[in-house]
Amino acid sequence: MSGSSFAYFRWLYQQQVIKYFRVAPISIWVFDFFLTLEDEIRLLTRTKHWGLTHVLYIPTRYFPIIGSVCAVYNALVTTRPEETCVALYRAAESQCYYLKYKRSLVSC
Secondary structure (H helix, E strand, O other): OOHHHHHHHHHHHHHHHHHHHHHHHHHHHHHHHHHHHHHHHHHHHHOOOOOHHHHHHHHHHHHHHHHHHHHHHHHHOOOOOHHHHHHHHHHHHHHHHHHHHHHHHHHO
């Protein structure tokens, strides 16, 4: 086996390890999400009036789902059409915009 093919296989192995390290934290997050879902429902339905904290909590809790799906898809699918890439970047962009908007509300 030549040195260049060995380097190529080593690079492929490293890329696979990087994919695992991207997907593993998401699986832990999903596990935690389902563990705390019952408490979340109980706390959110207990009050009749929703304040600013409730309104900010919902997107903060559920927007990472969009980002996680995009990250897993990006990590596991290697070939995708250009439209899919554009959609992934737009989803990430909208999340960044929301986070900036949320920070400006909290700092007021």
